[in-house]
Amino acid sequence: MTRFAVLIVVLAAAMVASVAMGELNLAPRDVISALTAPETAPPYVAMIVNDLRLPRAIMALLVGAALAVAGTATQAIMRNPLAEPGLIGINSGAALMAVIVIVETGTLPDRLMPVLSFAGALGMSVLIYALAWREGTSSLRIILIGIGLGALAGAAATFVSLMGDVAAAQRAMTWLAGSLQDSRWPKVVTLAAWSVLPFAVLWGLARELDLFRMGDEVGQGLGQNVDLMRGVIILACAALAGAAVAATGPVAFVGLAAPHIARKIVGASHRLLIPAAALTGAILVLLADIAARRLLAPVQLPVGVMTAILGAPFFGWLLWTRRNE
Amino acid sequence: MNNSAGAILTAQDLWAGYGGAPVVRGVDFAVAPGRLTAILGPNGCGKSTLLRTLAGLQKAERGEVTLGGRPIARMGSKALARVVSVLAQNSVAPERLTVGDLVRQGRYPHRGLFSMWSSSDQAAVDEALEMTGTAHLADRAMETLSGGQRQRAWIAMTLAQQGEILLLDEPTTFLDPAHQLEVLGLIRALSEAGKTVVTVLHDLNLAAEFAGEVVLMREGEIRARGTPREALTEATLAQVFGLSALVVTNPETGAPVCLPRAPQ
Numbered sequence A: 001m002t003r004f005a006v007l008i009v010v011l012a013a014a015m016v017a018s019v020a021m022g023e024l025n026l027a028p029r030d031v032i033s034a035l036t037a038p039e040t041a042p043p044y045v046a047m048i049v050n051d052l053r054l055p056r057a058i059m060a061l062l063v064g065a066a067l068a069v070a071g072t073a074t075q076a077i078m079r080n081p082l083a084e085p086g087l088i089g090i091n092s093g094a095a096l097m098a099v100i101v102i103v104e105t106g107t108l109p110d111r112l113m114p115v116l117s118f119a120g121a122l123g124m125s126v127l128i129y130a131l132a133w134r135e136g137t138s139s140l141r142i143i144l145i146g147i148g149l150g151a152l153a154g155a156a157a158t159f160v161s162l163m164g165d166v167a168a169a170q171r172a173m174t175w176l177a178g179s180l181q182d183s184r185w186p187k188v189v190t191l192a193a194w195s196v197l198p199f200a201v202l203w204g205l206a207r208e209l210d211l212f213r214m215g216d217e218v219g220q221g222l223g224q225n226v227d228l229m230r231g232v233i234i235l236a237c238a239a240l241a242g243a244a245v246a247a248t249g250p251v252a253f254v255g256l257a258a259p260h261i262a263r264k265i266v267g268a269s270h271r272l273l274i275p276a277a278a279l280t281g282a283i284l285v286l287l288a289d290i291a292a293r294r295l296l297a298p299v300q301l302p303v304g305v306m307t308a309i310l311g312a313p314f315f316g317w318l319l320w321t322r323r324n325e
Numbered sequence B: 001m002n003n004s005a006g007a008i009l010t011a012q013d014l015w016a017g018y019g020g021a022p023v024v025r026g027v028d029f030a031v032a033p034g035r036l037t038a039i040l041g042p043n044g045c046g047k048s049t050l051l052r053t054l055a056g057l058q059k060a061e062r063g064e065v066t067l068g069g070r071p072i073a074r075m076g077s078k079a080l081a082r083v084v085s086v087l088a089q090n091s092v093a094p095e096r097l098t099v100g101d102l103v104r105q106g107r108y109p110h111r112g113l114f115s116m117w118s119s120s121d122q123a124a125v126d127e128a129l130e131m132t133g134t135a136h137l138a139d140r141a142m143e144t145l146s147g148g149q150r151q152r153a154w155i156a157m158t159l160a161q162q163g164e165i166l167l168l169d170e171p172t173t174f175l176d177p178a179h180q181l182e183v184l185g186l187i188r189a190l191s192e193a194g195k196t197v198v199t200v201l202h203d204l205n206l207a208a209e210f211a212g213e214v215v216l217m218r219e220g221e222i223r224a225r226g227t228p229r230e231a232l233t234e235a236t237l238a239q240v241f242g243l244s245a246l247v248v249t250n251p252e253t254g255a256p257v258c259l260p261r262a263p264q
């Protein structure tokens, strides 16, 4: 439990730091008073904190947690430590829909964007699962079909974005980079609302996830309904990560790295791993966003660029430590 | 929980395979409660496939497997797993999994989707660790164990399942002679304690020594069955394994001993 306490303290510190830092640096004390008792803080501080930076920090927290939990479950059911939610089509499906919305701004209203990209993520996952079905599913078939369809949808997204005008293509590029720039309260509330159920489902199925690690054969032998559970878990992962991607665009590597870090901290049992991964993912995205805002200030990098920069060496390290397997 | 006491696992005219030519071809099989049955046969003759089909891990292409008269295809997978435990050939545990965690997985079919770990779950796990002599290894990671210890841990997992019928696929492969005897001794003790055990073995003499019934397979068919004395003869060994062997009697136990001759 002390491990969770440490994670929570680090998360709280990252939250405060994220809210305090910006074009105008605030003292952590002012931040805390603006958060706990807004009427006592100077009005401009309360405004910056509560209207601008807090929604962004909470958005970072939610996106990180959602991607991390989806990544944890994906790694478990694929029995592949290099798996991440993108593998089940979330990014490519969401990206394709988002780009269509951006290019077709004339006909499709902007506020449909999260709904449609969420639908894209979910639809792509269902399609991958259905195509991988052959008297049951196997993780290898899902991975191969996921890679194939992902590349196809990526190409389609590029094609569609070339059909639009330059401004639309520009906006599509920004979205595809994964950005917290546009974090407003309504979007935060939508993401939170969409995340609750799939998160609860995945945490509730912790025991099934534990069993998936042992292989389909062992699971079946113990009476697990492997295909049904895999389907439910993939759907919950797609909903969770799809909601995150719909809100900010794809944020790379969090879904891959957070589960590994969390596993080092609390071990492999999913009852502990799922909440630990959520906290870890939230911390990672918060820190990445702070770095993205500060590194080339006043230029603000998209957070997805930052996680990719941080994630590439992590990926290399992961491959290196596993080179003998 | 004991409504299936003495349940008999049977197969009638069972055909199974992997889409191509059937690998199990018209097998009739019945295990009597409390019996220790060994399945023997050359590599690739369909022993594992038969065991997997009996366990419901694989669909029968023709014929059916029944448990206590009910077709297993129509039983819930957890209900089946509460009666029939299966240990696959060459099971590999995921990294860093401890023996205790492995054995606890055996309780899966007894637990509801959200039910808590109960005292009967704990008792079953403790008993399984105790019977297999792995209690002192409970906190060790599987990959740090010797082959024999690992095998006993897997058997402990199937015991925690508390099924009455154990289907074991080559539980003694990779073990040295002493560990083979140890694992088979454990299996015999389980069968004497009332469990029904079907195990695939490759060692003719160990099968002759430990099994109450021997089944010889070749090319997906059962070619001989009976007590070790009845089934392990020079004629059946020649027919099933293409082996020229001298079969003598162990003066201490009365079990047949097969002494293969090197091909000329």
Ligand SMILES: Nc1ncnc2c1ncn2[C@@H]1O[C@H](COP(=O)(O)OP(=O)(O)OP(=O)(O)O)[C@@H](O)[C@H]1O
Pocket (backbone or CB within 6 Å): B018, B023, B041, B042, B043, B044, B045, B046, B047, B048, B049, B050, B089
């Ligand atoms: N998953 C599979 N897909 C296709 N064919 C398979 C599969 N598993 C086994 N076979 C084939 O089915 C036949 C029987 O295999 P099985 O594993 O039942 O043999 P076995 O008697 O257990 O052999 P061994 O003693 O080597 O374990 C073999 O020809 C094998 O190549």
Ligand SMILES: [Mg+2]
Pocket (backbone or CB within 6 Å): B047, B048, B049, B089, B169
């Ligand atoms: Mg075999």
